[in-house]
Amino acid sequence: MQVFRGTIFHFLSNPALVKREEDSYQFINDGLLITEQGKVREVRPFQKEDKNKYKVIQDYSGKLLLPGFVDAHLHYPQTEIIASYGEQLLIWLQKYTYPAELKFSDRAYAVQAAQFFLGELLRNGTTCAAVFPTVHKISAEVLFEQALVNNMSIISGKVLMDRNAPEGLLDSADSGYKDSRELIEKWHHTGRLRYAVTPRFAPTSSPHQLEMALKLKEEYPDIYIQTHLSENEAEVEWVRRLFPDHSSYMGVYHEFGLTGHHSLFAHSIHLNDAEWTIMQETNSAAVFCPSANLFLGSGLFELNKARENGVPVALGSDIGAGTSFSALKNMSDAYKVSRLSGYSFSPLDSFYMATLGGASALDLDSETGNFSAGKYADFVVLDWNASALQARRQQPLQTIKEKLFALMMLGDDRNVVATYIAGQKRYSKV
Structure with a gap:
């Protein structure tokens, strides 16, 4: 048994679907998180007698104990090309992404890249992620090996690309x-790992390859199925030319049988009403x-469209x-997108999407x-006052909603x- 003391915050349901957000x-401003054999036993307010009841309490008083962040889409081979200048999607892939991914045929290179990548996830409080490797089988193998060492909840699978790439x-x-x-036979449900059939996106898979992806699903x-959808307008037009007999970009995936409960569609920006309907009717996740x-x-x-369509x-x-x-930085960007789009994206929406909402979209909310x-006792310990500016901003705030908003923006x-997975500390700042 392990006992952790601190400010505890977590979601019980989607704040956008309840009458009162508080429900x-x-x-718990001063609470205990009690774990046993790597899983949550209970959370409750701290009481004076707890000092004598428990021999050891890991004291994070004044810090926030939050469920670990869920990152539902990222590419571990692209870590080294982060912040590459000046292109839109299709040129960016040719100029930066594909040259970087060519290196992942080498096992030793993939090992050090995967270790660094997973270390960055933990350093940012992310305990669960859906990850793209490369087309190389070894790149997926290595990621699974390294994730298993940390008992992380990782969804991944080798990328499928049989055309329109180097x-x-x-x-x-x-x-x-x-x-x-x-890879499925070896890694799916090994530890906390899951396998995702991973066509990069429709333009780099032939119709036959998409048929074989469906065969795996059957x-x-x-x-899982993970891929990209309608990220860029030029990409959407390219799909229209490559698949002229299909109803739409989303229609390509749907008509090949790749939509559904375990299907993850990254971006999903330029969708028409019929495509949103497909998403809703198949319970696919954006x-x-x-x-x-x-x-x-x-x-x-x-x-708002996603919400309207459920x-x-x-x-x-x-x-x-x-x-x-950083999930916090990405929440900040999500808020800015909401302001540009004319809708409200509250801090509760943000933290829900990055924790229980993300787990639910990945069908991992049962664990x-x-x-x-x-x-599982997957959680992150956050310092409200990590900089002088944050400390000054947090000082006058009264409500948890105000405090979370300042935290996500700054x-x-x-x-x-610290970051804990199944009750074990996997990252510590000091």
Whole structure:
């Protein structure tokens, strides 16, 4: 048993779907998080007699104990090209992304890249993520190996690309199927790992490869599908030319049978009403990647449309087009997108999307995302006052909502004191 003391905040439900926001979360100003064998036993207010009841209390008084962040879309091979200057999506891929990904045929290179990447996730308080490797089988293998060491909840799978990419980054429909099948057999449900069949996006997969992706989904019904959708207007037009017999970009995935409960569609910016309907009817999830969308000038995600259609939404950093691993920084960018789009994105929306909402969109909310009894004790300890400016801003604030808003607008990795996975400290600032 482990006992942690601090300010506790977590969600019980979606704040956008309750009559009173206060009913969606639990806030304990001075509380105890009690874990046993890596899972949450209870959360409750601290009492004076607890000092004698428990021999050891890890005291984070004055700090915020929050469920670990969920990052639903990012690329570990793109860590080294973060902050690459001046292009929109399709040129950016050719100029920066593909040259970087060619290096991941080398196991030793992939190992050091995966270790650094996972270290950055932990340093930023992220305990669960859906990750793209490269087309190379070894790049997925290495990521799974390193994630298993930290007992992280990771969804990933080798990228499928059999056309419209450099020679060293192409597989075939049959080799992609074979490699994916071998990886599924070895890694899906090993520890806390899940496998995602991962067509990069429709333009780099032939119709035959998309058919083979469906075959994998049919053979392993609980695996995931992860891909990109309608990030950029030129990309949407390219898909229209490549798939002239399909109804739309979303229609390509749907008509190949790749939509559904475990399907994650990164970006989902330029969707028409029929595409939103497909998302809703298939219970597919959209991943909002505000930092990347702003950086590449791709467009503004329509959160209101997603809400109106009842589409699950998670938050993604989209490293390396996204410019920060920090969920707090990405929440800040999401707020700015909301202001440009004329709708409200409250701090409760943000923190829900980055914790329980993200876990729910990934269908992992039965094991992570909040402090309900029996879930894994995945959490981050945050310092409200990580800089002089933050301390000055937090000092007069009274409500938890005000404090969370200032934290998300001014915060970053400096706020992360420690990150725990299944009750074990995997990162410490000191």
